[in-house]
Amino acid sequence: MYTLLYGFYKYVVQKDEFCVLILGLDNAGKTTYLEAAKTKLTKNYKGIHPSKITTTVGLNIGKIDIGGIRLNFWDLGGTERVAVFYYEESHAIIYIVDSSDRDRIDESKEIFDKMIASESLQGIPLLVLANKQDIPECMGVREVKPIFNKNAHLIGKRDCMVMPVSALTGEGVDEGIRWLVDCIKRNAYLRPPRNNQES
Ligand SMILES: Nc1nc2c(ncn2[C@@H]2O[C@H](COP(=O)(O)OP(=O)(O)OP(=O)(O)O)[C@@H](O)[C@H]2O)c(=O)[nH]1
Numbered sequence: 777m778y779t780l781l782y783g784f785y786k787y788v789v790q791k792d793e794f795c796v797l798i799l800g801l802d803n804a805g806k807t808t809y810l811e812a813a814k815t816k817l818t819k820n821y822k823g824i825h826p827s828k829i830t831t832t833v834g835l836n837i838g839k840i841d842i843g844g845i846r847l848n849f850w851d852l853g854g855t856e857r858v859a860v861f862y863y864e865e866s867h868a869i870i871y872i873v874d875s876s877d878r879d880r881i882d883e884s885k886e887i888f889d890k891m892i893a894s895e896s897l898q899g900i901p902l903l904v905l906a907n908k909q910d911i912p913e914c915m916g917v918r919e920v921k922p923i924f925n926k927n928a929h930l931i932g933k934r935d936c937m938v939m940p941v942s943a944l945t946g947e948g949v950d951e952g953i954r955w956l957v958d959c960i961k962r963n964a965y966l967r968p969p970r971n972n973q974e975s
């Protein structure tokens with residue numbers, strides 16, 4: 777009886793959990809973006825002021841409950857070389873580009889290409905964010921998109937979207953997460969939620 781009730785309780789209360797890996801060069805705005813997403817999508821969460829965010833050493837984690845599921849975010853410091861160890865466990869990737877930094881766009885694209893070529897990320901939804909759209913001289917999404925779509929054969933058969941965003945003002949932040957939630961749910965047959973994997 778206890779098992780039955782516990783099973784029912786778990787069925788009602790427990791949310792399917794998915795992991796989203798946030799990648800991009802150092803200074804791209806990954807941590808600022810995660811804070812903006814948590815602030816926009818979590819009731820009563822005030823968030824850390826952007827000016828208080830410092831460069832990430834190691835891993836910063838965050839969670840958002842949305843659309844009946846739980847998203848666990850892994851925000852790695854841009855210089856961390858350990859990202860590959862998270863690939864197998866990730867259900868989606870958010871790749872953040874600093875649209876105001878033309879000098880480092882090629883470097884960012886190189887890292888991106890290496891990442892999407894990885895076998896363990898095949899078929900995983902990919903959201904590319906052209907961040908810092910609030911900066912007047914930045915590259916717009918029309919400029920960033922063709923750069924990151926160049927190697928379409930590597931992107932392969934997966935949901936992929938390039939969106940403009942400003943992590944600082946919050947503009948476009950929730951639209952991206954909502955798009956990703958739909959993709960993750962659709963893709964769950966290929967990469968099931970964490971808590972359901974053993975069954
Ligand atoms: N103007 C503007 N600045 C931004 C935006 N997003 C982030 N920044 C700034 O960019 C700098 C780096 O932001 P972080 O969020 O620390 O970047 P990160 O990618 O987490 O960097 P690492 O942790 O070093 O990998 C900070 O000064 C932020 O305030 C944005 O949308 N617009």
Ligand SMILES: [Mg+2]
Binds near residue numbers: 808830832851852
């Ligand atoms: Mg950071």
